[in-house]
Amino acid sequence: MKLIFHKILCVTAFLSISLSQTGCTKEKAEAVKAAAQNFQVEADKALQRTSLLVKASITTTPQAKEAELRTLVIEIEQKERNPQKLRLTLDGVMDRYKTTRSAGRTIDGEFGKMMNEYAIFADMFENLPRGHLFSKHSVAAAERHGVRLTLRFVKMAEDIDIRPVKFEAQRNQLAVDLVGAKALTDVTQRTQAIQIVAQKALDLRAAERTANEEAILQCLKAAEAGKTATELISNYSRMSVADMVNAVSESLGALNQITGGDNVQIKTLLGKYNSFVDSKIKTDPLWKSVWDTEVNL
Amino acid sequence: MDNDTKMLNEITAKVNTLDIQYKMSSFEDQAVLGPALDELWDDYVKFRIKLLKAGVITTDADLEEMEKIRTQIDAAADRQAMIMAIARTIAFIATKV
Numbered sequence: 001m002k003l004i005f006h007k008i009l010c011v012t013a014f015l016s017i018s019l020s021q022t023g024c025t026k027e028k029a030e031a032v033k034a035a036a037q038n039f040q041v042e043a044d045k046a047l048q049r050t051s052l053l054v055k056a057s058i059t060t061t062p063q064a065k066e067a068e069l070r071t072l073v074i075e076i077e078q079k080e081r082n083p084q085k086l087r088l089t090l091d092g093v094m095d096r097y098k099t100t101r102s103a104g105r106t107i108d109g110e111f112g113k114m115m116n117e118y119a120i121f122a123d124m125f126e127n128l129p130r131g132h133l134f135s136k137h138s139v140a141a142a143e144r145h146g147v148r149l150t151l152r153f154v155k156m157a158e159d160i161d162i163r164p165v166k167f168e169a170q171r172n173q174l175a176v177d178l179v180g181a182k183a184l185t186d187v188t189q190r191t192q193a194i195q196i197v198a199q200k201a202l203d204l205r206a207a208e209r210t211a212n213e214e215a216i217l218q219c220l221k222a223a224e225a226g227k228t229a230t231e232l233i234s235n236y237s238r239m240s241v242a243d244m245v246n247a248v249s250e251s252l253g254a255l256n257q258i259t260g261g262d263n264v265q266i267k268t269l270l271g272k273y274n275s276f277v278d279s280k281i282k283t284d285p286l287w288k289s290v291w292d293t294e295v296n297l
Numbered sequence: 298m299d300n301d302t303k304m305l306n307e308i309t310a311k312v313n314t315l316d317i318q319y320k321m322s323s324f325e326d327q328a329v330l331g332p333a334l335d336e337l338w339d340d341y342v343k344f345r346i347k348l349l350k351a352g353v354i355t356t357d358a359d360l361e362e363m364e365k366i367r368t369q370i371d372a373a374a375d376r377q378a379m380i381m382a383i384a385r386t387i388a389f390i391a392t393k394v
Binding site for chain 1: 335338
């Protein structure tokens with residue numbers, strides 16, 4: 001009896017040792033889980049920032065209440081005593097800032113869906129440290145998703161760089177304000193009013209630039225985090241624990257280096273990630289397959 | 298200029314024209330123009346997001362597969378916990394026999 005138990009014990013110990021020797025240790029599983037969670041955190045930040053950027057393009061700064069009240073009173077005074085027309089005037093003033101409701105819903109919906117994808121991605125590995133001995137194939141199957149979700153941020157950063165988001169609604173408001181300023185008959189008042197709008201235009205230019213740059217940088221941070229998570233997934237059964245720790249620390253170093261700066265630095269960073277993608281497409285069949293079938297269709 | 302940029306410029310020009318007209322109108326006219334402007338801003342945003350996504354779309358099949366992988370890893374965790382428990386029990390009994 002004792003002999004049988006010892007045999008079973010030996011077999012169990014052998015199985016545990018041999019499975020861990022195939023590379024799927026708890027530490028490595030913890031590293032993959034942490035990398036996937038970090039990817040989700042950085043992706044959330046990038047999507048939040050980009051969503052705010054798109055929202056800013058359609059948002060108009062509300063007019064001062066006093067000015068709005070003055071215009072409303074004048075319009076009502078000039079109107080005939082027609083309840084339908086007066087009702088329309090009231091509708092106009094009450095629904096004035098609701099002309100971007102559908103667009104706002106679209107932005108929240110689309111970016112919300114994308115955020116959910118990164119949450120699902122991170123969720124896959126939640127129990128990996130508890131099931132590391134039997135999850136080698138499942139982890140391998142997740143690589144394709146890591147590639148796709150990483151590529152998205154490289155492309156998103158590139159798109160914002162090529163076609164920066166303009167704060168259209170605010171630019172339109174400035175044009176309207178200029179029409180009003182130029183209509184003033186008093187020269188001093190006119191010059192003053194134009195100066196105020198001109199200053200607002202310069203401020204808007206700076207705000208647009210900052211918002212676009214911040215979105216690009218955060219997208220690249222998310223791409224870096226995705227690149228690391230995908231690398232760990234890809235090499236889950238091959239990399240040693242030490243190599244994985246190195247990959248994570250290198251990635252953290254890279255993330256810390258993405259801090260912004262001038263346009264040249266941003267272009268350099270974009271170039272770095274585009275080159276990474278190019279080289280992966282040339283050398284890794286999985287990246288090529290994702291690129292060919294799922295990007296720029 | 299590529300086609301996407303041309304298309305974006307067209308949609309933007311259209312919405313900007315109506316937005317300026319809206320902003321310069323009386324409140325009565327704004328009530329009439331509002332719904333059309335709402336629609337155009339939505340078109341603009343949809344196209345802008347399409348460009349930002351650059352064709353990287355997660356399909357229902359992708360989501361299902363990710364869900365399946367999660368279930369498999371969860372099942373592996375349960376299996377591993379059970380095996381470890383058996384191993385611990387055997388080890389305990391072995392020391393007593």
